[in-house]
Each structure stands twice: as structure tokens, then as C-alpha cells.
Amino acid sequence: MGLLVLVVACVGKGVPAGQDQGEIPGIPSSAAPGDRLDPVDVPSTTTFDAAYWLELQVECLRDKGWNAQFDPEGPSLIVPNVEGEQRLELVRASAECRTAVGVPEPAELTEREIRTRYERLIAVAACLEAEGYEVKPPPSFEVFLREWREGSPWHPYLSVPDDLSPGEWRRINRVCPQP
Numbered sequence: 001m002g003l004l005v006l007v008v009a010c011v012g013k014g015v016p017a018g019q020d021q022g023e024i025p026g027i028p029s030s031a032a033p034g035d036r037l038d039p040v041d042v043p044s045t046t047t048f049d050a051a052y053w054l055e056l057q058v059e060c061l062r063d064k065g066w067n068a069q070f071d072p073e074g075p076s077l078i079v080p081n082v083e084g085e086q087r088l089e090l091v092r093a094s095a096e097c098r099t100a101v102g103v104p105e106p107a108e109l110t111e112r113e114i115r116t117r118y119e120r121l122i123a124v125a126a127c128l129e130a131e132g133y134e135v136k137p138p139p140s141f142e143v144f145l146r147e148w149r150e151g152s153p154w155h156p157y158l159s160v161p162d163d164l165s166p167g168e169w170r171r172i173n174r175v176c177p178q179p
Contacts, residue, residue, distance in 0.1 A: 050075055051070075051072060051075045053101070053103075054070055054075050054076070054077050055070050056097075056101045057077055057094070057097050057098070057101060058070045058077055060096075060097035060100055060101055061077075061079065061090075061093060061094065061097055064093045064096070064097070066079050066090060066093060067079060067080060067081070071166075071169075071170060073170050073173055073174055076169070076173070078166055078169075080166065111145065114144075114145055114148055115141060115145075117148075117179060118138075118141055118144050118145075120179040121138065121154070121155060121156055121179060122138055122156075124156045124157070124176050124177070124178060124179065125138060125156035125159075127175065127176035128156050128157075128159070128160065128172070128176050131172060131175060131176060133159060133160055133161075133172075134159060135156045135159040136154065136156075136158070136159045138154055138156075139154050157178055160172065
């Protein structure tokens with residue numbers, strides 16, 4: 001039995017203008033079932049209501065026949081019992097829903113706001129390590145800032161295994177909440 005959990009990442013710019021509708025953001029054309037894929041790329045929770053956006057995603061996925069569930073404690077979107085080929089199909093359906101629902105463009109954050117986010121992420125990394133998870137060391141703030149502006153910054157939750165049980169996922173998000 002598999003489980004797919006979509007996490008609202010802390011940054012992103014949504015689907016780039018002019019992108020081919022057939023392309024799926026974050027999924028290489030060579031992706032195969034079981035490949036580890038990048039997290040859903042959405043704007044900062046400081047610029048829009050992530051929980052509301054996820055609820056819209058859940059509704060869209062349910063309309064497409066998926067047993068999607070909203071977990072307000074993450075906040076996250078959970079689709080239980082996803083196995084093999086279904087995983088890639090679900091990622092494609094999720095991309096279609098992001099297109100249908102839309103992903104608002106985030107407001108540009110100041111360097112001070114980005115530094116505050118960076119410091120919060122370092123605190124989350126320490127929390128995850130205290131809970132027994134191995135976390136990739138954070139880059140310097142200068143590297144983080146450059147990566148932030150490029151749309152792919154370091155995030156401690158990217159080190160958390162993607163095969164956690166729903167209960168463990170909820171627990172770890174309660175103990176070490178994502179900013």
C-alpha cells in the first residue's frame with residue numbers, strides 16, 4: 001500500500017508563462033513510476049491561503065476520481081493507497097488541477113523576510129534532527145538567497161522520506177511545523 005502526500009512548499013512561481021500545457025512542472029520527461037519527484041511548487045503561505053488552495057486541489061482531484069483528503073495539520077493533501085503506475089498518473093492529475101485551480105503569483109519578499117524564512121527553516125531542521133531524521137545541512141544564507149530567487153531553495157522537509165505513514169506525517173508536522 002502506498003501513500004502520496006503533497007506538501008505546500010515555501011516558495012515558487014507557479015507554471016511559467018508560455019509553458020506548453022502538455023508539460024508537467026517538476027516532472028522530467030524520463031520520470032518513471034517510483035521516481036522521487038520534486039514537491040509541489042506553490043507560493044509562500046505568507047502571500048495566499050495555502051489551506052484554501054489545498055482544499056480546492058482536493059476537490060479537483062476528487063472530481064477526477066482520486067480519494068484525496070485534506071489534512072489541516074500539515075497543511076497537506078493526502079491520497080492514500082497510491083501504487084506503481086498510479087503515482088505518476090496522480091502527479092499528472094495534480095498538475096492538471098494546479099492548472100485548473102491556478103497558482104497565484106507570490107509577492108516578492110524582501111531580503112529581510114527571506115532571511116527570517118531561512119532562520120525558521122534552520123529551526124525546523126534542528127527539530128527534525130531531534131526527532132531522528134537526517135537533514136541535508138543548510139547552505140549559507142547567500143546560497144539560500146540565490147536559490148530562493150531561482151525558485152529552488154533548500155528546505156529541511158525535502159530530507160524527510162516520502163514513504164512516511166499518514167500518522168507519522170501528521171505527527172512530525174505537529175512537532176516540527178513547516179513555516
